[in-house]
Amino acid sequence: MNPFLAVSLFVNFRSVVHALSDSLDLVGINDVHHGKRVGIMAVEIVRLLGWRGDDLDLVLDAGLLHDIGVSSSDLHHQLVEEFDWEGSQGHAEFGAYLLSQFPPLAQLAAPIRLHHTHWSEMKGRYGRTELFGNLLFLSDRIDVLAAVAMLKNELLEQVPAIREKIASQAGEMFDPDLVKAFLEVSRKDAFWLMLEADPVRDYMEKISRNARPAETSLETLHGVASLFSHVVDAKSRFTVEHSEGVARVARYLCTALKQGLDLGDEDCAKLELAGYLHDLGKLRVPDAILDKPGPLDERERRQIASHAYETYRILTRIQGFEEIARWAAFHHEIPNGEGYPFRLQGEEIPLPARVLRASDIFQALSQDRPYRAALPAKVVLEHMKQLTESGQLDRIIYDIIAANLQEIYRLARPGSE
Ligand SMILES: [Fe+2]
Ligand SMILES: [Fe+2]
Numbered sequence: 001m002n003p004f005l006a007v008s009l010f011v012n013f014r015s016v017v018h019a020l021s022d023s024l025d026l027v028g029i030n031d032v033h034h035g036k037r038v039g040i041m042a043v044e045i046v047r048l049l050g051w052r053g054d055d056l057d058l059v060l061d062a063g064l065l066h067d068i069g070v071s072s073s074d075l076h077h078q079l080v081e082e083f084d085w086e087g088s089q090g091h092a093e094f095g096a097y098l099l100s101q102f103p104p105l106a107q108l109a110a111p112i113r114l115h116h117t118h119w120s121e122m123k124g125r126y127g128r129t130e131l132f133g134n135l136l137f138l139s140d141r142i143d144v145l146a147a148v149a150m151l152k153n154e155l156l157e158q159v160p161a162i163r164e165k166i167a168s169q170a171g172e173m174f175d176p177d178l179v180k181a182f183l184e185v186s187r188k189d190a191f192w193l194m195l196e197a198d199p200v201r202d203y204m205e206k207i208s209r210n211a212r213p214a215e216t217s218l219e220t221l222h223g224v225a226s227l228f229s230h231v232v233d234a235k236s237r238f239t240v241e242h243s244e245g246v247a248r249v250a251r252y253l254c255t256a257l258k259q260g261l262d263l264g265d266e267d268c269a270k271l272e273l274a275g276y277l278h279d280l281g282k283l284r285v286p287d288a289i290l291d292k293p294g295p296l297d298e299r300e301r302r303q304i305a306s307h308a309y310e311t312y313r314i315l316t317r318i319q320g321f322e323e324i325a326r327w328a329a330f331h332h333e334i335p336n337g338e339g340y341p342f343r344l345q346g347e348e349i350p351l352p353a354r355v356l357r358a359s360d361i362f363q364a365l366s367q368d369r370p371y372r373a374a375l376p377a378k379v380v381l382e383h384m385k386q387l388t389e390s391g392q393l394d395r396i397i398y399d400i401i402a403a404n405l406q407e408i409y410r411l412a413r414p415g416s417e
């Protein structure tokens with residue numbers, strides 16, 4: 001049993017889910033509101049059918065999370081390029097699997113599994129779950145059509161064609177009752193205008209303003225952070241379990257450090273969360289750059305470097321996560337001021353962030369990368385020593401690593417146990 005799980009933080013759980021779901025939308029790279037638009041449209045459609053209260057909240061959250069099985073920018077591209085793509089079921093299954101592992105969101109697994117299943121294939125066993133899944137499918141496909149029109153700045157002109165295309169699939173891809181409701185709500189320009197970036201942001205901000213923080217157990221927060229770490233780590237075969245390994249090493253180092261320093265159980269628990277979430281912003285980096293086997297050019301380097309700032313943006317929006325946001329986002333800051341994205345110097349970088357940076361480097365060195373194989377523990381330690389000698393790593397952190405090398409190496413690569 002993890003001793004930190006007894007700690008709780010004062011945050012609104014749903015706000016945490018909403019903020020983290022922002023990272024899923026980053027996979028669209030230049031079109032970053034897909035999940036939110038799907039959620040908002042789905043809510044408007046079933047509101048017309050008489051759904052109210054908690055049911056609408058559930059629909060919004062399902063929209064935000066429906067693509068939790070997609071971390072690859074190539075896959076995302078495919079899903080928006082083709083209206084009805086044969087290979088789409090894989091991400092629906094993976095997303096449903098991830099959600100089913102986390103009890104507070106497990107009820108969304110079944111509808112999300114169905115968010116690319118044709119209505120005509122579900123006849124005979126069509127209940128509320130199937131309707132919910134088809135609602136997501138419908139809203140998702142409307143958005144694919146709308147997003148293309150929005151990029152060209154001609155959404156309202158395209159509305160008749162979009163409505164026609166959707167209507168032509170009533171009774172085939174989509175539930176005829178849902179299509180009827182969509183045709184009714186989408187007669188108003190307002191339905192389409194609310195899909196623009198600013199109204200979408202306003203919609204989400206209004207929800208977060210009304211969200212009251214409450215005691216939320218670390219167990220729940222670890223569950224949701226680990227869920228999203230799986231999405232980030234699934235982006236590349238080279239980073240499988242990277243964030244989980246970083247979280248484990250960071251917690252270990254923090255626990256070892258806390259005796260002599262001003263760190264408590266709550267700090268170490270928060271640092272573990274920061275470990276799970278530190279690379280969230282990587283979801284915006286195109287696959288081809290992350291998996292590139294050779295050296296990166298300047299533009300590619302800049303694109304990768306922006307991930308720490310994207311992480312910051314997502315996490316600072318969560319009330320109660322202020323420290324976690326800083327620690328996670330500072331994991332590429334170096335005491336000599338040469339790091340990114342804030343170019344912090346020396347003591348400006350809080351100790352937990354420095355621990356996280358050490359954990360990140362340690363884990364990355366002990367895992368395969370596109371340009372080199374995993375390094376053995378001794379060689380990893382040698383690298384850490386060089387960093388320490390050049391003033392980039394705290395001696396106190398290095399000493400703990402050196403004294404517990406094998407154990408930390410095992411923690412860094414949980415899959416290899
Ligand atoms: Fe989608
Ligand atoms: Fe990173």
Ligand SMILES: [Fe+2]
Binds near residue numbers: 246360
């Ligand atoms: Fe990392």
